[in-house]
Amino acid sequence: MSHANAALTPRARLRLAKLIVEEHWSATVAAKMFMTSPPTARKWAVRFRVEGAAGMLDRSSRPRSMPTKTPxxxxxxxxxxxxxxxxxxxxxxxxxxxxxxxxxxxxxxxxxxxxxxIDRVTGEPIRRYEHPHPGSMIHVDVTKFGSIPDGGGWRFVGKQQGDKHKATTALRTGRTSKGHPNIGTAFVHTVIDDYSRVAYAEICADEKAVTAIGVLERAAAWFADRGVTVERVLSDNGSAYRSYAWRDACTLLGVRHKRTRPYRPQTNGKIERFHRTLADGWAYARFYGSESERRAALPAWLHTYNHHRHHSAVGAAPISRLNNLPGHHT
The missing domain is CATH 1.10.10 (Arc Repressor Mutant, subunit A)
Incomplete structure (x- = not known):
């Protein structure tokens, strides 16, 4: 394809060359007709004589030799x-x-x-990949956030006041252990589609296999409601994902399970990056007066992430990539 400032397209070059070669127009007259210079007109005429119509196409501007090129x-x-x-x-x-x-x-x-x-472990360039269509691969993982005490956590009210709130909440819930307040942990089970980056998440009480299986089943149904069939699932080597129960659940769902290499979280890097976005955009984004208040805010944040937040890798909101599924336009 000709560049933006080209005076002649390949079709116009061919017409110009034929006027000179076949109809014996002078280069000056033909050049004037096509609003170009006579030397340019002669150049295309010579190429037409030697190469025919194929000579009218653009050529690479790369030099034939580069004496100063680095060996x-x-x-x-x-x-x-x-x-x-x-x-x-x-x-x-x-x-x-x-x-x-x-x-x-x-x-x-x-x-x-x-x-x-560059990968820090191997020293090799980082190879980024993307599966071809929604559902071709989903990533699953669990991230943990300490529960927020009533009155707010230390990030917003300060360490001293935050410790008081934590102690008061632990006493109210009966979770003081050996004199140390323990207000629990939010286990956020996350699922993200490799191609579209559409995310699904649930807050659970633990990260056991039966809990992870339940999340996978509900996530598969959630994606199915949006026209996406899950084909593969990628997880780390956590105990829940190494269990026979997880293997059997994947078999029943018709999903092929794949695990990352040990000590290689980069393989599951897309969901690791999502966890950082989740922490910055939801878990610690603003003041929450209690853990229940933060949990109530998760569905709205997920909707914003999937439907409205511009994703740099996608170039638009993740949900936009679910509008062009395989078979939709066949």
Missing amino acids: PELVKRIVKARWRRRLGPAQIAAELGLPTSTVHAVLVRARINRLSH
């Missing part, structure tokens, strides 16, 4: 220094005797100019 072996040394030793462009340039700008350009082409693009 491949030197590129490998730059990349290796970045991967293995986390050196910056200035340090690599000083070590190899190269300009810093050259090293930086190589790192940009290799997409490792930022250390955040």
Whole structure:
């Protein structure tokens, strides 16, 4: 496709060249008719004589040779220094005797100019993936938030007042253990669709297998109501997801279960990132006078996240990707 400022399209070039070659117009007259220069008209005429209509198409502007191009072996040394030793462009340039700008350009082409693009464990570039359609893969996990005492937690009322509220709430609920107040933990079971980033979450009393199975069944039904069939589920290696009960539940649902590699939370990184968004946008976003008040706010926040919040990876609200499911337009 011609660039935005091209005076002639491939079709116009062909007409121009035919006027000169086949109808024997002069290059000056033909160029005037197409509002271009005579040298340009002659160029297209020559290409038409040699290559025919195929010669009217755009060619790559890449030069045939690049004498100053960084040699491949030197590129490998730059990349290796970045991967293995986390050196910056200035340090690599000083070590190899190269300009810093050259090293930086190589790192940009290799997409490792930022250390955040490199896996800390392996030193390899982070490989991002996305499954092809909604339901192809869902991620499941559990995140924990300490319950909020009546009157508000320490994040908003201060440590001293927060401890008083915690002690008072523990006495009221009878959860003081060995003199230490314990007001409980909110176990938030989360499910997120890999393709659309649409999220489902429930607050439960524990993270046992039977609880996780119940969440999976309800999440699968929730997605089914929106036209999404869950095919695979990805989890970490928690005890609930390693149980036979979980395996049997996945079999009954017709879902293929896959677990992440041990000590590799990056594999389940999309739901880990969602947990951070959940904490910032809901759990600790504002003052809550009690745990029940915070729990009551979760459904509204999830609706905003799915339907109205712009997701940087999607480029729109996550729910927008459920409007183009496989088979909808066939």
